[in-house]
Amino acid sequence: MADKRPFLTDIQTLRKRARSHIMEGAVTPGYKADRATVVKLLNEALATEIVCVLRYKRHYFMASGINADAVAQEFLQHANEEQQHADQIAARIVQLGGEPNFNPEGLLTRSHAEYVEGESLVEMIKEDLVAERIAIDSYREIIDYLGNDDPTTRRMMEGILAMEEEHADDLVGLLAEMDK
Template sequence: MSKQPFLTDIKTIRERARQHIEQGAVTEGYEADRENVIDLLNAALATEIVCTLRYKSHYFMADGFTASIAKAEFLEHAEQEQQHADWLAERIVQLGGAPNFSPEGLLSRSHAEYVEGENLREMIKEDLIAERIAIDSYREIANYLGEKDPTSRRIIEDILAQEEEHADDMAGLLEGLGKVESSAG
């Protein structure tokens, strides 16, 4: 039995690293369908952009006495969604792709919808629905990536964890709003 801790000897790894160096981070060991992964990540990017815009809209449009806590959450989530978009764009570039920031067709590329809501309750509900869509979509993407692209999977899983927190936050806001409304009525 060899004492070598690697599945592949270092000499072979070094030789492979010298081949196709123009592909940057995408080495011979990359097993996923790169173009498909780039497409999936661009759809996630569109989703994050739409969510950023929706949360920003809700931040500016929410008003009234009960809106102050929701406004703070909307702003925090908008900033986090923008960070997710940045992570996705960076990974797309690492894979040799181009992040699609074009406003043309943004909604059709996004998994989430852009629904503003007429009042605070509707805004929170739409944000919760969008988070639930992102959760299911990102879970499927993470499962698809599996061990074929662990870096992209980890990014998606990190975003997924934060989207689950966002959904929990929105569910809590919705519940709190219901309590305020019932005690005021």
């Protein structure tokens, strides 16, 4: 027996809903997630990305040794990509009616990743790899939490997760090259 409900809400109802609470922008009555929780999670992800940018930038400038040039370029590329992630996350927070928290005070307590400088090139790579692995697990949990309640944020986080997985793979490759 087929369901007789229409696939879409009737046009008049959609139009009426679109006009109510118009200043909420992209957040319509169909938004199912807890906005405050999503903004909190995104601000933690934002802090994580900022800490990663700062750590990668330090590693870029501090890289030295026989393999330093190639590794430093990888650090710089990762720093730039992490900055893009931070910008995406901040923009989504604003779309959801929140405020991105760029306050340096408490940055490390909001971040899932740590800021560990590392003394040698190998230590730097390992610390960056640990941070990527932390981001991978925490972003996967955020994606699971969002489910179908906020598909836009979920897709954004899935894209960021894919890049974090690439970063981890790049860093494992660098470690393998260092062992040769």
